[in-house]
Amino acid sequence: MAQVLVVDDSATVRNEVGDFLKKNGLDVVTAVDGRDGLDKLKADARIKLVVSDVNMPNMDGLTMAEKIRGELRNSTVNIIMLTTENTPIMKERGKAAGIKGWIVKPFKGEAVIATFKKLAEG
Amino acid sequence: MQEAAQLVSKVLVLNDDAEVRGHIKAFCDAHHLIPVKPQAGAALTVLKSNVDLGAIFMQETYTGEGGNALELARAIHAIRPELPIFLRREAASHLDDLPDLYRGIFTAAYTTSTIDELAPLIDKNIFSFQYPNALVRGITEITKNTLETQFKGVEVRTEAPYMVRDRIIYGELFTLIPLESTWCRGYMMLQTEEGPLIKYVEDGRTHISRDPANFRDINHVMGEVTNLIWGAFKNRFISNEPVDWRQSQVPLIVNHEHRYISFGSEDPQLCFRYTLVDPNGEATPLVLYQRFVFNLSWAPEKFKENEVLTEDLFESGELELF
Numbered sequence: 001m002a003q004v005l006v007v008d009d010s011a012t013v014r015n016e017v018g019d020f021l022k023k024n025g026l027d028v029v030t031a032v033d034g035r036d037g038l039d040k041l042k043a044d045a046r047i048k049l050v051v052s053d054v055n056m057p058n059m060d061g062l063t064m065a066e067k068i069r070g071e072l073r074n075s076t077v078n079i080i081m082l083t084t085e086n087t088p089i090m091k092e093r094g095k096a097a098g099i100k101g102w103i104v105k106p107f108k109g110e111a112v113i114a115t116f117k118k119l120a121e122g
Numbered sequence: 123m124q125e126a127a128q129l130v131s132k133v134l135v136l137n138d139d140a141e142v143r144g145h146i147k148a149f150c151d152a153h154h155l156i157p158v159k160p161q162a163g164a165a166l167t168v169l170k171s172n173v174d175l176g177a178i179f180m181q182e183t184y185t186g187e188g189g190n191a192l193e194l195a196r197a198i199h200a201i202r203p204e205l206p207i208f209l210r211r212e213a214a215s216h217l218d219d220l221p222d223l224y225r226g227i228f229t230a231a232y233t234t235s236t237i238d239e240l241a242p243l244i245d246k247n248i249f250s251f252q253y254p255n256a257l258v259r260g261i262t263e264i265t266k267n268t269l270e271t272q273f274k275g276v277e278v279r280t281e282a283p284y285m286v287r288d289r290i291i292y293g294e295l296f297t298l299i300p301l302e303s304t305w306c307r308g309y310m311m312l313q314t315e316e317g318p319l320i321k322y323v324e325d326g327r328t329h330i331s332r333d334p335a336n337f338r339d340i341n342h343v344m345g346e347v348t349n350l351i352w353g354a355f356k357n358r359f360i361s362n363e364p365v366d367w368r369q370s371q372v373p374l375i376v377n378h379e380h381r382y383i384s385f386g387s388e389d390p391q392l393c394f395r396y397t398l399v400d401p402n403g404e405a406t407p408l409v410l411y412q413r414f415v416f417n418l419s420w421a422p423e424k425f426k427e428n429e430v431l432t433e434d435l436f437e438s439g440e441l442e443l444f
Contacts, residue, residue, distance in 0.1 A: 013346060084357070100443065105353060108438075112441045
């Protein structure tokens with residue numbers, strides 16, 4: 001089954017998003033910040049979609065996205081940012097890092113699940 | 123500056139003279155003050171439970187605590203020095219003849235006939251900051267919407283925002299997050315009680331369901347509520363203009379014994395109170411206090427709401443594909 005990696009320092013969001021995705025048939029791995037996200041991605045080749053917050057301790061989500069494309073040389077995993085941030089500067093940086101899309105919190109699962117499934121199943 | 127919001131403030135009235143009550147009430151009504159009158163003997167209890175006062179109006183011959191009013195004022199000042207105390211006297215509307223021990227406790231004195239002379243002092247001590255109406259209204263909207271997404275099966279009730287001088291921390295849990303912009307620099311603080319929030323988690327009313335729940339679970343809930351409000355605040359009210367990060371900072375001081383937090387400024391704070399109520403009456407109401415403390419910089423004349431470009435019209439929760 002395709003894996004989705006949910007990266008957020010908030011346990012509330014990890015629970016909310018993770019539970020929703022599991023209920024909709026997706027397999028979920030979670031990480032608590034960008035550094036943990038990179039480690040989880042390195043360890044599991046089945047991850048096809050990363051859903052990540054931007055503002056996190058240790059390593060933010062945009063830096064993690066840049067490292068996924070750069071250091072990990074992983075150009076295939078789909079990355080979606082799920083964040084309170086909504087500034088053009090942030091989004092431009094995300095686009096440059098090859099992220100696929102942007103969602104401003106709060107999470108509304110029904111609005112995105114169809115696309116998430118497509119992205120997770122490659 | 124845009125139109126300023128008309129704010130109110132709660133004042134504790136220690137008065138047992140029925141003839142004067144009407145004068146004080148009329149003055150409060152005219153100056154956007156909400157009088158709070160304690161039961162006899164309960165002034166200090168009220169001070170322990172009310173964390174959102176703007177000032178105290180006290181009668182020099184007040185007998186409600188069964189003792190010397192000036193000594194009561196001294197006791198109040200010892201525990202709540204940030205609250206201005208206005209002393210009503212029978213003849214003199216000054217403090218000159220009070221013993222040194224008491225004189226410094228009071229902000230000003232007045233008589234029934236000179237109460238209106240307090241107006242400028244009320245403005246100076248409580249309503250010294252003007253807040254744009256769009257900001258005050260927007261904060262309420264953002265916060266109410268956030269609470270509705272983070273708590274299930276509750277109705278979020280709001281009260282008219284008000285000014286406080288209290289520095290007392292409500293409940294056991296509070297969060298702080300900085301707000302930095304070209305028109306404001308300071309903090310947003312959320313405060314609540316641990317007990318009801320733990321019960322909300324255990325009852326499955328949050329996105330973390332755990333039974334039994336512990337303090338870490340509710341930390342996560344409040345953390346995300348704070349994060350969501352902060353994000354929405356930034357998106358709506360903080361422009362992309364760069365802020366000079368080399369600007370000054372001051373230490374925040376928390377005294378756990380006295381449940382007291384200082385931001386280094388004596389200015390009054392903008393306060394909102396939200397109550398989460400279960401329409402079926404099954405859950406204990408959960409009260410959240412939200413304060414905005416612009417202790418580092420406040421320039422409301424530069425305030426403006428961010429314009430939303432048509433191409434950016436993605437609702438929160440919608441996926442914007444690149």
